[in-house]
Amino acid sequence: MSASIDIAVIAGDGIGPEVTAEAVKVLKKVTATEGVDLLLTDYKLGAEHWLATGETLPDSTIEALRGHDAILFGAVGAAPGDTSIPSGLIEREMLLKLRFSLDHYVNLRPSFLYDGVASPLADPGTIDFVVVREGTEGPYVGNGGVLRKGTPQEVATEVSVNTAYGVERVVRDGFRRASERPRKKLTYVHKHNVLVYAGHLWKRTVEAVAAEFPDVSVDYLHVDAAMIFLVTDPARFDVIVTDNLFGDIITDLAAAVTGGIGLAASGNINMDRTAPSMFEPVHGSAPDIAGQQKADPTAAILSAALLLRHLGHAGAAGRIEAAVKADIAGRSAALPRTTGAIGDAIAQAV
């Protein structure tokens, strides 16, 4: 609730800078209106920065980032065909390193079908759920190896590491969010019929934490069954809590059924506030349309709203969300607008 907020901005690659510029525009407007001082510090990171300097994310940068209240993140990643950058390097050494170093254990991804947005589903119903994706363990830990690489006898392993500590805190966060929503419904998703060790840790944890939230109803879906419901009955979901990889998969599908990743915002949240949380659109850097003012900045703008809410500025967050809602509702009639024009319209309306 402080009257000043200090944000690190990592615009990144591709369309990252364009969409982040609009999010910053809206942040400036809403903080000015609310009388909140906004401090912005740009950090150059990403594929282009790596090409120029060979740096992905030095420890000194992580330390500097810790000094801010929150991080606004655009997108990183080289063009798919670009072989000058080792595939996945920036994603792992920069984006995932931030999530892990700053202990972003709640990867929060709201899914909402706005009035005026066309879903690819014929009969989507009311879609309004949030995915609480675990952000610091599971198959994302980078644990694994390769034996006899490049030979016919090669063996490659990937180890998913899951801890009671890590699962419990994210499961509790899922329950808390469910208990604060009108429907109070939690669906946990895993594949415990096959992944018995991790799956049963999740199962036992959900069962234990459920006792603390008697008003929340709980159900379980195997990840494959969740796929089916996400396209046949997405309205059934309220809060989904799931592991890092399943969450990655589910949230892209959720973004697609709610009209595309141009609208999907996310927060990488450290609920204990031992380090700044980071807010980013779910979409990637889309190098094919970069620099053309074609990208939709809405997801970046909605991510800025999540940032404000996390920092205690719920009023300002709500104003951005209302402005976005109104803007989207008018879109079907409108001509295509540039990235900047969308940002202008939303900034105007907040």
Next chain:
Amino acid sequence: MSASIDIAVIAGDGIGPEVTAEAVKVLKKVTATEGVDLLLTDYKLGAEHWLATGETLPDSTIEALRGHDAILFGAVGAAPGDTSIPSGLIEREMLLKLRFSLDHYVNLRPSFLYDGVASPLADPGTIDFVVVREGTEGPYVGNGGVLRKGTPQEVATEVSVNTAYGVERVVRDGFRRASERPRKKLTYVHKHNVLVYAGHLWKRTVEAVAAEFPDVSVDYLHVDAAMIFLVTDPARFDVIVTDNLFGDIITDLAAAVTGGIGLAASGNINMDRTAPSMFEPVHGSAPDIAGQQKADPTAAILSAALLLRHLGHAGAAGRIEAAVKADIAGRSAALPRTTGAIGDAIAQAV
């Protein structure tokens, strides 16, 4: 091409026996018409069998199954709430044990949107692709463990094991199938920006095998991006090759967008024919509607067609598929029919 075929039938649990009965009905009809002797041997396996005997899949049964030309499989699994059966036990100790023991390395799952079937997608386009899912390794190997179980210090791991041998044979199968289809397009799906060890084995293998199939065009999608395309542009897919877990997830979504798992057939295929292959509907045992003649036997019947094609009876397989196609085309107008009535109609038409 032998004039007799010897099939092991594992009807299983829930709706398994009902839908398998219809597949057998159609098999009997088409083999009689074609002058092929059909030998059928029932095997009692599944959750009910486990409750009665404590047996999941004894080695002696696996040996007996090896004596048949192929296996027709219904569905297994207890009701979700049934706590008398350890969760996932039958799936792992029976279904997965069969896939692994009989080296079913190609889990083949065609996705086809039939005329007359409503897709949940508003504008599905022409959906006609096959997923070649790896069936014998990856996260399904049952490798992992748990440390300090039940304590706040619990650590649970799951190890995905991937071998050059295992990846290469299934990737080659994907290329071969792509090269035999008009569009000749292969999409491989993984998450190699995060799962670097397994992902790069897949990547290098695809690149190497591609050289043998210069007429096949290849593209790559991260599994999360594949989710988006499966609902926004499923027509873009021709052959998808992917790992065991990603394949599980993708094929349920593919079944959903093509009108539901009541229609999705699959083959667990040992392409080297060192053991019998097994054909099963993608759906589960659906205990909630078991014994009520409400289940759609179409997926089971289409699985029998895949079985016939695998055994060299392409003509008989084609007749079943044509009969199914015609039956489905008439469905939108028809009243709901019983499981048996659908089987009768298709058997009649082959």
